Amino acid sequence: MPHDEVYEAMSSAFETGAPVALATVAQTLGSTPRKTGAKMLVREDGSFVGTIGGGCGEAEVWQEAMDALDDGSARMVTVDLTEPVDGEDKICGGVMRIFVERLQA
Amino acid sequence: MSCTSSSTSESSADQGGAYPERMTTSSEIAQALLRAAREGPALAACTVMAASPGVDVALGAKLLVYADHEIGEIGGGPLQARVTQFARDAIPNHLVQTCVFTPQGDLIEGRRAIESADAVVEVLVEVVEPAATLLVVGGGHVGLAVGQLGAMLGMDVAIIDDREDYANPERFPYAADVICGDFDEELQRFPISANTYIVLVSRGHKVDELALRAVAERGAGYVGMIGSQRRTRTVLQHLAEDGVDRESLDRVFTPIGLDIGAETPEEIAVSVLGEIILVRRGGGAQPMSEHGRSLAAASR
Numbered sequence: 001m002p003h004d005e006v007y008e009a010m011s012s013a014f015e016t017g018a019p020v021a022l023a024t025v026a027q028t029l030g031s032t033p034r035k036t037g038a039k040m041l042v043r044e045d046g047s048f049v050g051t052i053g054g055g056c057g058e059a060e061v062w063q064e065a066m067d068a069l070d071d072g073s074a075r076m077v078t079v080d081l082t083e084p085v086d087g088e089d090k091i092c093g094g095v096m097r098i099f100v101e102r103l104q105a
Numbered sequence: 106m107s108c109t110s111s112s113t114s115e116s117s118a119d120q121g122g123a124y125p126e127r128m129t130t131s132s133e134i135a136q137a138l139l140r141a142a143r144e145g146p147a148l149a150a151c152t153v154m155a156a157s158p159g160v161d162v163a164l165g166a167k168l169l170v171y172a173d174h175e176i177g178e179i180g181g182g183p184l185q186a187r188v189t190q191f192a193r194d195a196i197p198n199h200l201v202q203t204c205v206f207t208p209q210g211d212l213i214e215g216r217r218a219i220e221s222a223d224a225v226v227e228v229l230v231e232v233v234e235p236a237a238t239l240l241v242v243g244g245g246h247v248g249l250a251v252g253q254l255g256a257m258l259g260m261d262v263a264i265i266d267d268r269e270d271y272a273n274p275e276r277f278p279y280a281a282d283v284i285c286g287d288f289d290e291e292l293q294r295f296p297i298s299a300n301t302y303i304v305l306v307s308r309g310h311k312v313d314e315l316a317l318r319a320v321a322e323r324g325a326g327y328v329g330m331i332g333s334q335r336r337t338r339t340v341l342q343h344l345a346e347d348g349v350d351r352e353s354l355d356r357v358f359t360p361i362g363l364d365i366g367a368e369t370p371e372e373i374a375v376s377v378l379g380e381i382i383l384v385r386r387g388g389g390a391q392p393m394s395e396h397g398r399s400l401a402a403a404s405r
Contacts, residue, residue, distance in 0.1 A: 003233070007139035014132040026154045026203045026229055037201035037231045074164040076155055099154040099229070101165040105132040 006039045009049040014105035018044060021065035023077075023100045025052050030094030032081060044069055052098060057081055064100045074101040137169050137176055138233055146171060147234035147300070149192035149200070153179050157224035160208045172196065183210040184226060192230050197299055199385055201231040236261045237300050237326070237385070238281075242288065242316045243307030244271030247331065250374035251304050252277055258378060260302070265291050288312055292319035298326075302381050304361070305330040314340045321353045327384045329361035329377060363390060 006022070013020045025038040033053030040058070042048045042065035052061055057079035064077045079096045141148045151168040162180040169176045170192040179185050187210030195202075205213050206226050213222055239255035241248045244266035255262045256279040263282035266272035272285035284291050288307070297303070303325050305313045313330050317340060320328060330337055337359040345354055362376030363383065383390050 004139060004142040007135060007142055010135040011132065011139050014135055024152070024154075024229065026227065035201070036203055037229070099152070099165075103135075103165075105135075 003037075003039050003050065006041045006050040009041050009043075010103065013043060017105060019069060019102055019104040020044075021068045021100060021102050023052055023061050023065050023098050025096055026076065026099045027097040028094055029096075030082070032094035032096050034096075040065070042066065042069065053096070057096065057098075061098050061100065064098075068100050068102045072102050074099070076100075134167055134169060134177055141169075141233040141235075143235060145235050145298075145300070147196050147232055149195050149230055149232050151179060151188050151192050152229045152231075153226060154203060154229050155225075155227040157208075157226070160224050160226055162208070162226055168192070170196075179228070184208055186210060187212070188228055188230070195230055196232055196234075198387075199232050199234070201229075203227055203229045234300055237302055238263060238298075239381075240265070240295065240297075240301055240303045240320075240325075242266075242292070242303065242305045243312070244268070244276060245306065245308055246370040247306040247373050248304075249276065250370040251306060251377055252280060254371075254374040254378045255302075256280070258382075263295070265295070266307070288316050289319055292316055297323040299324055301325045302327040302385075303329070304377055304381075306361075306377075310336050310340055314343060317357065318344055318347070318349060321357065322350050327358065327381055328356065329358035329380060331361045331373075332359060334360060358384075 010020055021042040023040045023042065025034055025036050028035055034051065038052045040048055040050045040052045040061065042062060046066065048062065052058060060079055061077055064075060068075060077098045077100055079098060082093050082095065137148070138150060149170045151170060153162050153164055153166045156162050156164065162184065166179040167177045168179045168185065168188065170189050172193065175189055179188060184206060188206060191204065191212060205219050206228060207213060207222055208224050208226055213219055213225065219225060237260045239260040240263045241252050242265050244264050248264060252262045252264055261281040262279065263284065264272055264277050264280050265284045265288060267286060267288055269285050272283050274283050277283050297320060303320050305316050307313050307316060310332060313332065317330055321344065330340065341354050341357065345351060358380060361380065362373060363379045365376050365379065367373045367376040
């Protein structure tokens, strides 16, 4: 699936000199909402484009992306969807490794 | 565009630890990705996502590999050379995969091999290309359902028919291209690449034969033709007798679709698009549950 929305948002941000954080699914194990290569781009104001799988773990990755925008470090985030939170079973039940990097023109 | 490294110098100010991390990429890379996703040509984007301590490669380093050149760099040396080669070979397969290499550039596979390696570099190799084109020849019931499902799957759908009632934008509101005209003429003119998937579901075998003749040898990613075993064999025979390349004919999927007992046009569309996904992604075309059963059997 082409990620033109994400790449377009990246190019637009770079035109204004703004940094972005890019989260990319590096690896999945078991049943996960998105597969390798899925992307979410997060801007400094917290708005984002694309998805690495809605709900399941996305909030966690968004927070890591905001942190990466802050401290500039690339990082690998492991999102475990196998453990229930809030007493509710998650629909997915796999593990995703997501690469989060800060990018700037 | 020249083979330049992309603003490595800008990241140096932010480098603190033992492993240099790249916090920046150039606009050039972003624009190249956008262009590849919008118009092509396809490229394989390689990103360093993880590296063992001490391996001298920047996290986030990017190398964009085209069929005939590259932009960016991931540390140079044998690693970059081998990744480049691997990525170039991946382009026709639409690969999106994280691959593990040794710092010397040897691809290593299997958990055990990775664990036994002294040091590894994880590289995401992802082919970036425009949405696949689904060219539907024939705008009848089956063509209608195939087009709809293709659009749902994110493909750019083009419909060709020589009858205006079956090839108009009202009938195919989601189609990127609705062509009403002579089949042969329009198909000759239609651009076809490895990213084009062609479904021949016209009103009859005469038209399918003519259409297949026009597209068979043009390197499409997929050509499928509807019809019974007997009828489609006759069509292939005719074309072979007329000197159409035998290998190209052998690659035609006909009768079309996966064997899922499809009856209605919509079910046939699922069967056809299922086959296209299979060709594109390379699955096993078995119920997932069968995998579990065969695994269980193997462990017994």
